[in-house]
Amino acid sequence: MRLDYLRELEHCNLCEWRCGVNRLDGERGVCGIGIPEVAAAMLHPAPPASYTIFLAGCNFRCLNCQNWEIAHYPDTHETVRGFVDPGSMAEEALAAIRSLRGRLIGADRIFFSGGSPDPSLPFVEEVVREARRRDSGVKVNYDTNGFATEASLARVLAISTSITYDIKAYHDDVHRALTGAPVAPVLRNAAEIARNAPEKLWEFRFLVIPGITVNEVAPVAAFIADIDDELPFNLLAFRPNFVLERHPPAIQYLMEEAVREARSTGLVDVRVHGYPAVAGERPKERASPVRERGGELARSIAKRAGCPADFRDCGSCGLRQSCPIKRYRARRSV
Template identity: 45%
Template sequence: MGDLESCRLCEWKCGVNRLRGERGVCRVGRAEVAATMCSGSLASYIVTLLGCCYRCLHCNAYRISQYPDPGWHYAGHVPAAVLVAEARERIAAYRGRRIRTIGFTGGDPIIHLPYIEEVAAEVKRQGLDLGIGISTGGFATEATMERIVDLCRVITLEIKAWSDPVHRALTGSPVGPVLRNAEYLVHEGRDRIRVFRTVVIPGMTDREAGKIAAFIASLDPGVPYRLIGFRPNNVLYYHPGPSRGEMEHLCTVCRKAGLEDVAWSGYYPEAVPDEVAVEAARLAPAYGGEPGAALTAAYAAACGCPTHPRNCGACPLRDRCPATLREPWRGR
């Protein structure tokens, strides 16, 4: 943990002693875990770490990234050996898609790179066949980025904006280091790239996507690029999200910029989805013809809820309720 005694892991290079309670831009000391989960869609055991080197206005995990400011409290530091042992146990019990990595997210996990390196060493010590993954906004120093590429099997890099004014207004940080690191990743770690991505915020980053796509295409037109529809959150809670049409249009723009693999997920709905409307019509008799009840229940049915009228006490799936959590990024 010597890096934390004079921290220069991200481009702020604060130089503070995080082990003695000094706080840099990220405001955190040792790595603290907010949550863990097995993700079948990512084939990964996800570890969410507290803290971030950004102050993004649109962050959908601001209680985690802006910790400790929001006032939420979490479990705290988990030793690497304990984290890996827990991961081993939970992965063994998981009945979904095979887990191939321990993936770190946040916040931004680059500020906890020494801890992640400890976890990687512990994975080897415990004999697990798991790689390391990182999802980052790319605001690392050159030295940190080199370590990330050497360490990871899978890397997701988010380029939040192309122009420096937009990037600074949105994140509080300059964009130069991010573009530099994106170029380094393509040249030195191309096989590790899962995706590059950008959150599309109407009137803010929507005009940036084509420029980002052209930049990526100039490096390697085959790099996967994903556009993520903004959902109102945090400081931008009352700002509108993009429509389906806007997302499709931006994908076309990015392809015309030279990228071969472009897709999108998430948008701010303007109407009830067709599949939900069909479910509502089907379920109407079960709810006495009450349209409000049928529409409400249709969202549960679309997730896989089998009992209608809903009756959780008699449901055969109550120990694995499919309506407990909807992961919108898994579909459009």
């Protein structure tokens, strides 16, 4: 079995944390993983319908993480599938896409998600190479939080047919409080794709979290509209999860207001996904009247969960290998 494609993990600089650690020799960076490991893989109908490979590990520590069991692997002691030979992974994905069930759901590509696929980029490239050796036309979607280095982003663009791209906030204080990471690389990479490879952008995605990101909708939408007002923008409704397991969900009025705010910037392709069933009533006053409240609220929730940082920066944090957020266990899952 070839393993030479993993050699760059001896000095890992795949994402903007640029840890420089030897992941093949037991050292760990912010993502906490050594060799790339597959958490699970399955046919998945969420647009774009695909055979989705969920990779273990993540370079962010989002308070709202939907997949925290695999994002914070191995700290979670979750059972994952483990390292898979890229050739076998490619064959499995192609067979699933061609299967009756795959055709019924319209699966037409291999979708790399996580966690984050960034710490597993050499493995992703190898699976794509093996898949295209067998079927040169196979499509590939890359799902990202936008924290790749410029060099890694160029590699992502080289293999991807489509990219689903999360922008979690526009302002650095809110982004850091929510994810533990600075926003500048995320906006830089988003602009690079929007300006130079818009045909690869499936959509920008934004999660509407009451009191935390509601005031970020308009700035993120304006940032996108300034580049091209026809770029797709998908608003997702927050549901209580992980550290935010006791936080209120995004109710209908909030999503309607988010759509209005996004459209008011001139964006024409504004979508809503995961629309909440709860209609809800408009509160007498906005939950978060000023932007700073969003960052403050997220920071105070992170502190209650054990993160002592006033300025979350997981890459420079002395607690990053014994991180209370990575060790947080949600009491309920959705």
